[in-house]
Amino acid sequence: MAGRLPAATAYVERYEHRYGSPPVGYSDTLPYDAVTVLVAAWRKGGERAAEAVVPVLERGTFAGVAACTVSTPPTRHSGDRCRGVAGNLRAVGT
Numbered sequence: 001m002a003g004r005l006p007a008a009t010a011y012v013e014r015y016e017h018r019y020g021s022p023p024v025g026y027s028d029t030l031p032y033d034a035v036t037v038l039v040a041a042w043r044k045g046g047e048r049a050a051e052a053v054v055p056v057l058e059r060g061t062f063a064g065v066a067a068c069t070v071s072t073p074p075t076r077h078s079g080d081r082c083r084g085v086a087g088n089l090r091a092v093g094t
Contacts, residue, residue: 008065026066033064 011032015023023029038053040062045052 005063005065007063011065029064029066033066036064037062 011029012022015028037057041053041056041060042048044060045056047053
């Protein structure tokens, strides 16, 4: 089953091609989103040092393939709600 967003559809297609079956809900997808968010923060911050990345994560909003929008404001490092096929899930930040 492909995702609703183009990025989600591409993710599912690549996953199925590599592993021979679709991803199994959030257990396969959230780790992918976590790495994608981290790499995006590295790119926006211009380096991988925490001093550069944390402010980017705190100010930014990042779209994920699990139908999530992840943000980690300085006052709440616990992410925002993900709304996916299986219902609501809280994305955990650092």
